[in-house]
Amino acid sequence: MATTTSEKIVTGERADLLESLGNARFFLRLTARGLSDEQAATRSTASELCVGGLIKHVTAMERQWARFIVEGTSAMPAGDDPAAYEAHAAGFRMEPGETLAGLLEEYEDVARRTDELVRTLPDLDAGHELPPAPWFQPGTRWSARRVLQHIVAETAQHAGHADIIRETIDGSKSMG
DSSP, rough: OOOGGGGGOHHHHHHHHHHHHHHHHHHHHHHHOOOOOOHTTTOOOOSSOHHHHHHHHHHHHHHHHHHHHHHGGGOOTTTTTTHHHHHHHHHTTTTTTOOOOHHHHHHHHHHHHHHHHHHHSTTTTOHHHHHHHHSSSSOOOEHHHHHHHHHHHHHHHHHHHHHHHHHHHHSOSSOO
8 A cells, every 4th residue: 555645654853843833733722622602702801812712713823824835935924914814813803704613614624734744845954935024034034843843933922822721711721
């Protein structure tokens, strides 16, 4: 029986990246366990963040950064585009008609594609210059490795945010 690309066994750095991504995603998804759509959309702290919105945001950012690994700067919105800024802000909210189940399903799909990219990318050192934006140093290049580390860090950070929001909703804790 032939081994498909998605069944390829990875070791070393790629295995470490996949494990780190998997752990961060697990904790983010764990914060949503048992929540209704209404609870997932609840802004329970002084912040405008909600559990569903954080899952939606992390999904969009992971998709975008994975595209950056493959396509480069063209995959990123312009830093000064008002429409991109509004879309970014809306990415933290659950909009009418969105469900937690749908957001989690989309997140799982994006995660699967990113994991496949980690397994099959020819060179983790390959990189692209970051797009012009106030939050990037001009001329900075990120390798695929650096982008994947960023996805791990952002997912873990937002999992912590989601944990605080969830604890405020009903006392449940994901981390400690």
